[in-house]
Amino acid sequence: MSDEKVPAELLAIRDRIDETDERLLDLLAERFELTHRVGLLKANQNLTSFDGNREAEKLSRLALLSEQKNLNPELVLGLFRQIMQQVVRNHESLKLAD
Numbered sequence: 001m002s003d004e005k006v007p008a009e010l011l012a013i014r015d016r017i018d019e020t021d022e023r024l025l026d027l028l029a030e031r032f033e034l035t036h037r038v039g040l041l042k043a044n045q046n047l048t049s050f051d052g053n054r055e056a057e058k059l060s061r062l063a064l065l066s067e068q069k070n071l072n073p074e075l076v077l078g079l080f081r082q083i084m085q086q087v088v089r090n091h092e093s094l095k096l097a098d
Contacts, residue, residue, distance in 0.1 A: 039091035049091035055084055
């Protein structure tokens with residue numbers, strides 16, 4: 001479908017989707033910056049990279065929020081599990097760098 005045949009309303013909505021995607025990436029970058037700070041604190045205090053209780057609490061809350069916002073909890077939890085796995089890998093690499 002070329003842009004000439006796409007209704008203006010659809011193009012406007014697509015622009016908003018693009019803007020939303022960029023905001024999501026900005027928020028993800030902010031989240032990783034914050035978790036980097038957590039990782040530095042954990043590394044400096046010889047704390048473990050993975051906190052199972054914190055992760056379980058976080059995932060439980062995210063499942064509840066997903067339902068409240070009419071989002072698929074399985075999708076949201078899958079995304080956040082991947083994010084959290086990357087955070088743990090990032091934390092572990094900080095300990096290796098010492």
